[in-house]
Amino acid sequence: MIITTDGLRRDFLVGTRLRRRRVTAVEDVTLDVERGEAVGFLGPNGAGKSTTIKMLTGVLVPTAGRASVCGLDPVRERRELGRRIGVVFGQRSQLWWDLPLAESFDLHAAIHRVPTAxxxxxxxxxxxxxxxxxxxxxxxxxLSLGQRMRGEVTAALLHSPELLVLDEPTIGLDLTSKERLRSFLSEVNARGDVTLLLTTHDLPDVERLCRRVVVIDQGRVLVDDELAALRHGFAGNRVLVVELTEPAPPLLGLAGVVDVVVEAQGLRQRLEFSPGATTAAELIATVAQRVELRDVSVVEPSIEDLVRTLYAR
Incomplete structure (x- = not known):
């Protein structure tokens, strides 16, 4: 395992000197992340994501529990851990503001004592x-924000870390820059070069990069599972989009269909259906008996819908 935590907890004292109270930011977080995984670490603001990340990187000392990252104690062996992980915070820079980007890279290589070749x-x-x-x-x-974020990711990877922690890496980026960064990270992870731990509110990042999702709220892990399994277990209705050769009235009265939306003057219809009541294949076969189809597609619930369902439960 590249990350192992057992009962990780972090408390803070808040208030004035005369009147303080203890607040628990992270409580009983137990995780195992294998080498080569890409894990999405999700939760609303104040859920405990950043506090957990800070404990994993040795910035904060846990109040209770233990953590091991790359086989090291993040607090006692923080210097050695720094050589073996890379960290990218979307709103904090590790580049030198007044230097050309290439010179920042050279300085990072010198700090980590990376051989020139x-x-x-x-x-x-x-x-x-x-x-x-x-x-x-x-x-x-x-540099533009998109250019700087590409530089940030590069700086974090130059010393060939075993683990790359990404905290909101695409925040504020335009669509082109986001996709370029996602493609790069996906390729690096697919080669087995680095394990990814991603915290983000940009849920398409998770859909593009991660197979596994950990959802945390109020300091506790709500769900830890494969993204596909979460979709199957928690996702709501699916949508069958049918393209017709000729306009047709709404396809009402079909088994399992809970809503019908007509578009393109009747040439396209969106049939929302319950997976527990019917399957996409059964519904397509039924529709094909009533109208002539030009094309069909099934729209899966987004991970945003999934997380919203989890929070509601």
Missing amino acids: QHRKRLDECVELLDMGGFLRTPVRQ
Whole structure:
């Protein structure tokens, strides 16, 4: 395991010197993350995500419980752990503001004592995959947000970490920059180079990168499972979209269908159905008996719908 926690807890004292109370930010968090996994760590603001991440990276000392990251104690062996993990915080920079991006990379390589040949190979790969060649000599302060975030991820990967912790890595990025970053991270993880632990409110990041999801709220883990299993167990209704060769009135009265929306002047209809009452295959067969189909597709509930359902329960 690259991450193991057992009963992890963190309390804070809040209030004035004369009147303080104890607040529990994280309570009894027990997790195991295997090498090579990509795990989405989700929860609303104040759920305990950032506090957990800070304990895993040695920034905060747990009040109770234990944690092991890369086989190390994050607090007692924080210096060694820093050589074996990379961290990207979407709203904090690890680049030198006034230096060209390339010089920031060189400084990171020197700090981590990365051999020159290894540094050059890794940097060339990142520059190519993230399309950074055009702004390597640009001072960091002059970079766009999308360019800077590509630089942040590169800086976190230059020393070939075993674990990459990403806290809101695509926050504020445009769609093109988001997709470029997601594709890069997906490729790096697929090769087995690095384990990903991703916290984000941008749920398409999770859908694109992660097979497993851990949902935390009020400091406790609500669910820890494969994304596909969570969809199956918690997701609500699905939608069958049918494209017709000729306009048709609403396809009402079909078994399992709870709502029908007509679009494109009757050439497209969206049939919301309950998976417990019928299957997509059965519904398509029934529809095909009533109208002539040009195309069909099934829209799965998004992970945003899934998380909303979890919170409601």
